[in-house]
Amino acid sequence: MAVCVAVIAKENYPLYIRSVPTENELKFHYMVHTSLDVVDEKISAMGKALVDQRELYLGLLYPTEDYKVYGYVTNSRVKFVMVVDSSNTALRDNEIRSMFRKLHSSYTDVMCNPFYNPGDCIQSRAFDSMVTSMMIQVC
């Protein structure tokens, strides 16, 4: 269950960013922004030993004391960043991978939507509801 989900375009501006709880949103925005550097480092040639070059999933980008940040880059250089609560130890790598695959499928659907111009912010309700299903339920 994610705390914050962000989709970043290849020019490094956010296409979609959503966090729960909604206060302290700026903190999550800042975390996602700093994670972009780590993503760039991982996909550059320098980080050859760090991550398997052929895979789209980047794994844990960096941990903070409260949160862990995971990353995923598509072939079209669109980055997905997910922030998860550190206290949620039950969340395994496979689950994170499957969450990213779902994100990727939904993003592909948004891309093929004729009413969507590539480069605009994502406003699709279907995408919204898919992300809601992945976030922590706040009661």
Place this chain on the structure above:
Amino acid sequence: MADEALFLLLHNEMVSGVYKSAEQGEVENGRCITKLENMGFRVGQGLIERFTKDTARFKDELDIMKFICKDFWTTVFKKQIDNLRTNHQGIYVLQDNKFRLLTQMSAGKQYLEHASKYLAFTCGLIRGGLSNLGIKSIVTAEVSSMPAWAEGLIIGLVTPTFIEPISSVGWGQCSSSRSLTSSSIC
């Protein structure tokens, strides 16, 4: 195969539709070709996103071009590109000896000058796909002769100064200042 004919006929109608609804002077100044190319661009963007969803990350430009020639072309036109050549400096020549969208036209010189209308969409398709993968490019296509259905696409990457006008007679006359290395993928 019934599904092939679907897109072929739709594409033909698309081209004639764009030309029929063209305003005064648009046919001459090439606005119609631009419209078709832009259509292909948007379609290419969406298609590439779908096709690269499950493939591994691309290592470099050549990897991307090979993907276009093999997987992308196979999925769209049910065959691979017959020949890929590059000068390793940003120009790639793709050659398709039996281009699906033109096979229905009669052999001979009668309709040769109209062939460019039917290539615009495909050029846009490639340009859109490449742009989504992060490569800015210019795609041009030409048909050398209808019976042989030889179509060469010249893709120049990033710096447009590499593109030189190619005469439509044969490949031997192009780019005399630079040699094209040939690497066919089969």
